[in-house]
Amino acid sequence: MIAVISFYLFAAMTIASAVLVIFARNPVHSVLWLIVSFFSASGLMLMTGAEFIALLLVIVYVGAVAVLFLFVVMMLDIDFAQLRSGFTRNLPFGLLIALVLLAEIIVAANARGAGSIIADKPPEAAQPNIVALGEAMYSRFLFPFEIAGLILLVAMIGAIVLTHRSRGDVRGQKISKQVDRRPQDAIQNKQPAVGQGVKL
Amino acid sequence: MNLAAILPELILTVSAIVLMMVAALGRRMTPVTTWASVAALIAACFALLGQPQSAGALFGGLIVADGFGAFGKLICFVSAAVAIVAAHGWFERGSEHGAEYPVLILFASVGMAVMVSSTSLMTLYVGLELSSLASYVLASYRRTDERSAEAGLKYFVLGALASGILLYGISLLYGFTGTTGFAGVAAAFARDATPSIGLLFGLVFTLAGLAFKISAVPFHMWTPDVYEGAPTPVTAFFASAPKAAAVLLSTRVCLEAMAPATDAWRQIVIFAALASIFLGAIAAYGQTNIKRLLAYSSINNVGFALIGLAAGTATGASAILFYMAIYVVMTLGAFLCVLRMRTADGQPVETLASLSGLSQTRPALAWAIAFFMFSLAGIPPFFGFWPKLLVFWAAVGAGYYPLAVVGILGAVIGAYYYLKIVKIMFFDAPAEPYGKVRAPLETALIFLSALVISPVGYFLIGPLGRLADNAAGSLF
Numbered sequence: 001m002i003a004v005i006s007f008y009l010f011a012a013m014t015i016a017s018a019v020l021v022i023f024a025r026n027p028v029h030s031v032l033w034l035i036v037s038f039f040s041a042s043g044l045m046l047m048t049g050a051e052f053i054a055l056l057l058v059i060v061y062v063g064a065v066a067v068l069f070l071f072v073v074m075m076l077d078i079d080f081a082q083l084r085s086g087f088t089r090n091l092p093f094g095l096l097i098a099l100v101l102l103a104e105i106i107v108a109a110n111a112r113g114a115g116s117i118i119a120d121k122p123p124e125a126a127q128p129n130i131v132a133l134g135e136a137m138y139s140r141f142l143f144p145f146e147i148a149g150l151i152l153l154v155a156m157i158g159a160i161v162l163t164h165r166s167r168g169d170v171r172g173q174k175i176s177k178q179v180d181r182r183p184q185d186a187i188q189n190k191q192p193a194v195g196q197g198v199k200l
Numbered sequence: 201m202n203l204a205a206i207l208p209e210l211i212l213t214v215s216a217i218v219l220m221m222v223a224a225l226g227r228r229m230t231p232v233t234t235w236a237s238v239a240a241l242i243a244a245c246f247a248l249l250g251q252p253q254s255a256g257a258l259f260g261g262l263i264v265a266d267g268f269g270a271f272g273k274l275i276c277f278v279s280a281a282v283a284i285v286a287a288h289g290w291f292e293r294g295s296e297h298g299a300e301y302p303v304l305i306l307f308a309s310v311g312m313a314v315m316v317s318s319t320s321l322m323t324l325y326v327g328l329e330l331s332s333l334a335s336y337v338l339a340s341y342r343r344t345d346e347r348s349a350e351a352g353l354k355y356f357v358l359g360a361l362a363s364g365i366l367l368y369g370i371s372l373l374y375g376f377t378g379t380t381g382f383a384g385v386a387a388a389f390a391r392d393a394t395p396s397i398g399l400l401f402g403l404v405f406t407l408a409g410l411a412f413k414i415s416a417v418p419f420h421m422w423t424p425d426v427y428e429g430a431p432t433p434v435t436a437f438f439a440s441a442p443k444a445a446a447v448l449l450s451t452r453v454c455l456e457a458m459a460p461a462t463d464a465w466r467q468i469v470i471f472a473a474l475a476s477i478f479l480g481a482i483a484a485y486g487q488t489n490i491k492r493l494l495a496y497s498s499i500n501n502v503g504f505a506l507i508g509l510a511a512g513t514a515t516g517a518s519a520i521l522f523y524m525a526i527y528v529v530m531t532l533g534a535f536l537c538v539l540r541m542r543t544a545d546g547q548p549v550e551t552l553a554s555l556s557g558l559s560q561t562r563p564a565l566a567w568a569i570a571f572f573m574f575s576l577a578g579i580p581p582f583f584g585f586w587p588k589l590l591v592f593w594a595a596v597g598a599g600y601y602p603l604a605v606v607g608i609l610g611a612v613i614g615a616y617y618y619l620k621i622v623k624i625m626f627f628d629a630p631a632e633p634y635g636k637v638r639a640p641l642e643t644a645l646i647f648l649s650a651l652v653i654s655p656v657g658y659f660l661i662g663p664l665g666r667l668a669d670n671a672a673g674s675l676f
Contacts, residue, residue: 111397111398114376114397115376115395115397115398115399116376116396117376117378117398118376118388140259141262141322142259143259143263143323144262144320144322144323144326147310147311147314147323147326147327147330148326150213150307150310150311150330151326151329151330151333153217153220153307154304154330154333154334154337155333157220157300157303157304157307157337158304158333158334158336158337160300161297161300161304161337162337162343162352164297
C-alpha cells in the first residue's frame with residue numbers, strides 16, 4: 001500500500017516538475033524544478049531496487065549537472081525573452097522533428113524481428129547492486145577500470161597544457177626564500193637626528 | 201595474474217606518470233622528458249620479447265598477449281619514439297609546454313598497446329579513447345596557431361561523434377550477444393545461419409566507428425584538415441602509430457569477433473577499400489600543401505591495407521601486418537623530410553611550390569623525398585612495391601580477382617601525384633633554398649628509413665615475413 005502511494009507520489013512529482021521546467025518564466029526556477037524532477041526520478045529508481053542509479057542521479061545530475069546549469073543561467077547574460085520570441089516561426093520545424101522522433105519510437109517499439117536480446121547473468125539477488133558493481137569493477141574489470149583512470153589523467157594534463165600560461169606579472173610565494181630570510185637582512189636600525197627623515 | 205605479460209604497458213604507464221611530474225618543473229626539462237620517453241619506449245620494445253608475450257588470454261579474456269599484439273605494439277612503440285625524436289627542437293622554441301609532449305605520446309602509446317591486444321569490446325573502447333584523447337590534445341598543441349587550434353577542435357568534435365557511433369554499435373552487439381568478449385560475440389554470430397538484424401546493425405556501427413579512426417572513406421573528411429593544421433611532428437605521429445594500431449584493431453575485430461559473419465562485413469570492407477584508394481588518389485591532385493597531400497596518401501594506403509582484410513584469410517592478415525610495418529617506415533621518412541622544409545630563419549614551409557628545383561639546391565634531401573615518393577607509389581624496384589603485391593596476392597588467393605584488378609588500377613592513378621612531386625623537385629626552376637638544419641639523429645633516421653624502403657629492403661622479406669606470418673597465425 002505504502003509502496004503504491006509513494007510510487008504515484010514520486011511519479012506525479014516527476015511529471016509535474018518536468019512540465020514546470022518548461023513553463024516556468026524565470027530560468028532559475030526552471031533549473032530548480034529540474035532538480036526536483038531529478039530527485040523524484042531517483043526516488044522511483046530507489047523503489048525499483050536500482051539504488052546505484054538512484055544515487056548516481058542525485059550525486060551526478062543534482063550535485064554537478066544541475067548546479068552547473070544554475071551557474072550558467074546566473075553567470076551568462078542570455079536574453080531569454082529573445083530566445084523565446086521565435087516560437088511560432090520555428091514551430092513547423094519543431095513539429096517535424098517531433099513527428100520523426102514519434103515515428104522512430106513506434107518503429108523501435110515494434111522491432112521484434114531484430115533478434116533476441118540476451119541478458120548477462122544477473123547478480124545474486126541477495127547482493128545489493130552497488131556491491132555487485134564494485135566487485136565487478138575491481139576484480140573482473142580491473143584492467144579497463146585502470147585504463148579509464150589513465151584517460152581521466154590525460155584529460156587533466158591536456159586541459160592544463162592547452163590552457164595554462166605562465167604570466168610574468170604574478171608574484172608567487174617562495175616558501176624556502178621566506179624561511180631563509182633573517183632579521184638582519186630585513187631590519188635596519190636607524191637613528192635619525194631631530195627634524196630629519198630617514199633615507200632608505 | 202601474470203603481470204609480466206603486460207610489462208610493456210606497465211613500463212610506459214609508470215614512466216609516463218613519473219615524467220609528468222618531471223615535466224611540471226618547467227620547459228627546461230624538455231630534453232629530459234624527451235630522451236627518457238624514448239628510452240622508455242625502447243625498453244617497452246625489449247619487454248615485448250620473450251615467453252610472457254605469448255601467454256594468451258589475460259584478465260579473464262579482456263586482453264590477450266599474442267604474436268599479433270606484439271607485432272602491433274612494436275610498430276606503435278617504434279613510430280612513437282620516432283615522433284618524439286622528430287619533435288626534438290620543434291617545441292623547444294616558442295612553446296611553454298614542450299616537456300609534456302613526450303608524456304602525452306607515452307600515454308597514447310599505452311592506449312594503442314591496449315587497442316592492438318584487446319579481445320573485448322570494453323578494452324577496445326577504453327584503449328581507443330585513451331589514444332584518441334591524447335591525440336586531440338596533441339593536434340592543438342600549438343594553441344597560439346589558429347590552424348592548430350582548428351585542427352584540434354575538428355578532430356575532437358568528429359572524434360567524439362565517431363566514438364558515439366562506435367559505442368552505439370558496441371551496445372547493440374552487447375545487447376544481442378550478452379557478452380563483450382570477442383569469443384562470445386563470435387559464438388553469437390555463429391549461432392544462426394544468418395545473423396539477426398540487431399547484430400548486423402551492431403556490426404555496421406562498430407565498423408563505421410573504426411573506419412573513422414583509420415580514416416577510411418567515407419569517414420575520412422577530418423584527415424586532411426587535421427593533418428594540415430597539427431604541428432608537423434604530431435602529423436607524423438598521427439599518420440603512423442595510431443593509424444597502424446587502428447588498422448590492426450579493425451583486423452582483430454573482423455577476424456576474431458565477427459569471423460562467422462565474414463560475408464556481412466566483407467562487402468563493407470571492400471567498399472571502404474576501393475573508395476579510399478580512389479578518393480585518396482584523385483583528391484590529392486589539386487593539393488598544394490605537402491601535409492594535405494600526405495594525408496590523402498595515408499587515406500590511399502589504408503585502402504590497400506583493407507584489401508588484405510577483405511581477403512579474410514591468414515595470408516591477408518599477414519599481408520596487412522607487413523603492409524602497415526612498411527607503410528609506417530615510408531610515412532615517417534616522408535614526414536622527417538617535410539620537417540626539413542624550413543626557410544633560412546627556421547620557419548617551417550609546407551607548400552609544394554617551395555620544393556621546386558630542390559635537386560639543385562639540396563640534392564640529398566631531394567633524393568630522399570624522391571625515394572619515399574617512389575616507394576609510396578609502389579613502383580618497383582622500391583620496397584613499397586612488395587607489401588602492395590602481398591595484399592593483392594592475398595585478394596587473388598581468396599578468389600577476389602576483380603578487387604585486385606581495380607585496386608591495381610587505383611595504384612596506377614595514385615602514382616601520378618607522387619611522381620608530380622618528383623617532377624617538381626627535379627625538373628622545375630629552383631625556388632628559394634631551404635635553411636640548413638643541423639640534426640644528425642634525424643638525418644640518420646631518414647637515411648635508415650630510406651635504406652629500408654630501397655631495393656636493399658628485400659633482404660627483410662624473410663625475417664619480417666616470418667614475423668608477420670607468425671603474428672597473423674595467432675588470430676586463426
